[in-house]
Amino acid sequence: MPRTLPDLTHKALRRIRPLAFETNASFVERLARAHHLTTTEFLNGLRIYRPKISPAREHDYGPHTPTELYLNVGARACISQYTGIPETHLAHALPCWKEHRDRGSASETRPGGAIRPSDLPAVIGCPHCTVARTGQARPILRYLPHHRLVCTRHRTWALGPHTLHGVPVPHAHALLHQTPEIVLAHNAHLRLTRRWGPDADDAIAQAARLTEHWRRHAPKTEQIWPARARLIGNGEDASMWEALAREAITYPETITLARLLIRQPSTRYHRTQPDQPHPLHEVVARLLNRRWLQNPVHYPQDLSHYIRYAPRHPIDGTAYRHHTKPIGHKADTIELTQLGYQPPRPRVKRHGTRGR
Structure with missing residues (x-):
């Protein structure tokens, strides 16, 4: 049986906060890894429907093409509730947090999302700062502005x-x-x-x-x-x-x-x-x-x-x-x-x- 997360009425076992300018995919992956789950298992545990790969842009994918996880309004609400971080804070830290084209409110939308190539240039942040902030040496993709x-x-x-x-x-x-x-x-x-x-x-x-x-x-x-x-x-x-x-x-x-x-x-x-x-x-x-x-x-x-x-x-x-x-x-x-x-x-x- 696949592993599942605690019910959404409970808070996350570990508080994982996003880094400034981090990608959605990186943040969700860190949440899953903190609970010893894969990203798919994490989303399934939150009852978030498996994100779809946009068929119209499937030909754009390649071995070195950076991709992003775009979450709809329902999925964003689920992650915010589970982590205990208000959506305003998540939107402030994650540039693509609200980039999904939403239709309807969170109560009407089935939690899900889409995976497609990123429209913004993402780079790996300073490895020393990453270790200081997260305690891990894994690289984190971030949409750093030029002056950062x-x-x-x-x-x-x-x-x-x-x-x-x-x-x-x-x-x-x-x-x-x-x-x-x-x-x-x-x-x-x-x-x-x-x-x-x-x-x-x-x-x-x-x-x-x-x-x-x-x-x-x-x-x-x-x-x-x-x-x-x-x-x-x-x-x-x-x-x-x-x-x-x-x-x-x-x-x-x-x-x-x-x-x-x-x-x-x-x-x-x-x-x-x-x-x-x-x-x-x-x-x-x-x-x-x-x-x-x-x-x-x-x-x-x-x-x-x-x-x-x-x-x-x-x-x-x-x-x-x-x-x-x-x-x-x-x-x-x-x-x-x-x-x-x-x-x-x-x-x-x-x-x-x-x-x-």
């Missing part, structure tokens, strides 16, 4: 899922112990966010697109980013780490450029002819300490689409805080070769012939 990817206490940067020729890359974090400039940039990022709120997000997103373009097309004279990649990778395949930790590699320059865009609206880029110098080129080259950025050939021809930022007003009074959905595109596993990484070819041993 860095853990300043343990000097880690949470990377997204990556593959190389379809095989998962066994690196979930970049270590920042030898790159203090990245941690300093993170502190500047937080100050921008607190003061400017969503405007800072827009400026940083545009600056990140531009620095990524520069990283991919940087001349051989560029030495700072490759050196930073070697430090992050601890000497292991610097070219791979330059692609794998691309956001961390260019992070100090991204934040510096974003501060320029948000504080000086006059720097907005106006459309010019290709390869035509612009006053902004010299300003950026001097600000980022890159002489090669004075050459307009290193800028994309559609730069007016990259830099189109016009700040509104700084936030007065309370500080701005990300709550749920981080900035970013759909959560897809990123292939390293698409980021410009070309793995070295294996050496072929040549066997010479002996003379007779």
Whole structure:
């Protein structure tokens, strides 16, 4: 007979609380594991109907596609009642807690849900913080906003899922112990966010697109980013780490450029002819300490689409805080070769012939 949980009139045997920005699937799995049950047994014990896999998107599934458990209003009420955690608290911590398309009230809806690929980018949170919060070393997937990817206490940067020729890359974090400039940039990022709120997000997103373009097309004279990649990778395949930790590699320059865009609206880029110098080129080259950025050939021809930022007003009074959905595109596993990484070819041993 399958194992069942205590009746819902009783509270959970162990109090398991969600981590900020945790996925629904991770939280439910931790609840089940705390009671020595599988996720299926846990849901069955709560009389939650087995979640359905959306047939319309079944072709989107793959070995590296992150999936999410979307719970309907009835299932959410069951879990809230069993754990003793109000739904308002669960919705505050779990970004996708209410993402299911509900029809009817909790009393009218049969508890259930759906499993489908996540629409948000999920990363593995800092492993040291996870152990401190949960007492276990199991990785926990979280929808961390961009300004939460860095853990300043343990000097880690949470990377997204990556593959190389379809095989998962066994690196979930970049270590920042030898790159203090990245941690300093993170502190500047937080100050921008607190003061400017969503405007800072827009400026940083545009600056990140531009620095990524520069990283991919940087001349051989560029030495700072490759050196930073070697430090992050601890000497292991610097070219791979330059692609794998691309956001961390260019992070100090991204934040510096974003501060320029948000504080000086006059720097907005106006459309010019290709390869035509612009006053902004010299300003950026001097600000980022890159002489090669004075050459307009290193800028994309559609730069007016990259830099189109016009700040509104700084936030007065309370500080701005990300709550749920981080900035970013759909959560897809990123292939390293698409980021410009070309793995070295294996050496072929040549066997010479002996003379007779």
